[in-house]
Amino acid sequence: MSHTRDTSSIRFLTTLFVLQLLTSCALPVPVPVPEPQPVKRLLVLVGDVNLIQAIQSPSASALLEIGVRVFGTAQKEAEEYEIGDWVFDEIIQKETQFLPHLLKNTLVDSRQWGAIRVIPDRDPSLDLIVEGQIVQSDGETLELQIRAFDSSGREWLNKTYADQSIQEEYPESTRFTLDNTFDAINFVDPFQDIYNRIANDLVAVRTNLGEQTLRDLNLVTDMLYAGDLSPSDFSGAVKENEDGLLVIDRLPSLDDPMMARVADMKYRHHLFIDTVDEYYQTLYEDIQPAYVLWRRYSIDQITEIETSQQEASQSDYGSSSGFLSLSQRYDRFKWSKIFEREFNDLAAGFNNELAPAFLELNSQVHGLTGTMEQQYREWRGILRRLFELENGELTTNATE
């Protein structure tokens, strides 16, 4: 009896439910308007570029110390985001940490400079800082906005570099398996021309500056670093000239013990940033095979989409409206969506695979906490306090 009552109540509820559903058919359904296709920007490509390597070692003043900062990314507007975009944002965030390493390697290969390091933040102890922003990065296109400026504030570069790769630039070993391992030694990055062009442009700017300017630049860097450690003692060492550049105003005497202390601190600081740089190098070596594989999947996907677009433009959907034509239309849509979904899954898989390497990077410096950027700032604070402490002892000793 109770079973019958239950069944009838379920029927009643279901009828109500279906009625509600059918009634709702009359409700306004949002009318979709297909989004306009994004207009393809015209990229000025760097073309084939050979790296200018120094045959003879440049003069001591020309061996500037360079810091290549971890890159940034172009901010997207909220309305530019679609569901699932965060996965690709996460990949670009990771690229900001290891693409600078490729630029650094190229600068090292050119044999034109002093020490070159990847650093998480601006550093007053270095002569030249190179900053970059990833405008576009996928398997086919890399576009970087690069800005370089020296310690005096002179801008060396401020331009956009773009390059495009082709599938042939991804050798067979990039589709690695257990039997076919990735050949890291012989692998040339498909966008190497960009880094070569940036390196060559920097050399061209340095050549135009002249020997004296470079010597002055070394001094400005030293005094700026001293000022960073102890603003009260070195605040008047540099001043801004009429062009807005920092120049030396007064120099402490060569036998000033404070300068010896600054040099000591700088040495310790450079040991630290060398270590940080090594972490970025290890990070790149750890993730390079997966990263190259990801880029290969990315260019495969771009090629597939282009082929698919060409096929779609040649198809005449309007010629038939029979079931076969309708189901084919649906299947094409379904498979294009599945294909994109799989690509998103690969992107998420790439992020998953890289997660331990980034965790390792951020937990490297014992005793310091936070991300590599936060540890770096913490370290600079420690050095500043150490300098104050040691300088205090020095002053006390002098008074006694």
Place this chain on the structure above:
Amino acid sequence: MLIKVENLVRKLGRGRSPLAGIIAALCLTLNVSAFSQDSLPQLDLDLPLRLDFSGSWEKDFRRSDNWEDELTRTLRIRQESAIRQQSSPGSSRSRSTPPISIGNLSLPRSRGRGANIVDLARLAEYISRQSVLDIVQTRDEIRIERRGEAALICGVEYERQQTFSSEHGVEVCAWDGQQLVFQIMLPDDLTIMHRFTVSSNQQVLNLLTRIYSKGGEPFNLIQAFNKYEAPRDEFNCIQTLSRGQVCNQSGADLSTVLDN
């Protein structure tokens, strides 16, 4: 809830029964432990609250439309409407095209260049073959997994969202009250709409699939689904790029697998 529990404890505390004391102590313990948890989700008041669609759903064939029956019903309605039009005084014969014959039904061909209702019905059946749906819902998005199909994913926001777009079609989703609507526009003006509705007790889910071509008469197909308890996965898997799916037994820490 906190107030209710405190009131209960106060009431029980007035009595002299030892049982009341135990219950009061138990309530207090539960109360404290429940509110001391840090893992309570933060409520984002900017996001609307949606009914819970999550779970595993299996098709209830008894309560779902049979596409052939639904087609017959639709054709009969059209036939009756056509007869009424013809028999009414002053009506003109606007259609001269030969009729479509389905079984014992004979109906005029649909106007315009849109697909006919039989083909739309067959397409509705073709895209509604899945008998199981898996729905995962969070405070931010809802994801409907169907075997052999890409997942339908929508945020919980008020605005219409474009969820997929290619040269083969565009998919958008939106919330119509507490109903979730996906609309797919395919080339040559073919539109498919999925409207998901869940009962207030979250035990019955209905899916209305509506297909129309070039603004013509739509074909509707309603499917009903019942919630069921899917067996728990034995393995806990994570997708990687170079190693595919990396799995271990449920409960173990996957990060160690990735490290290796």
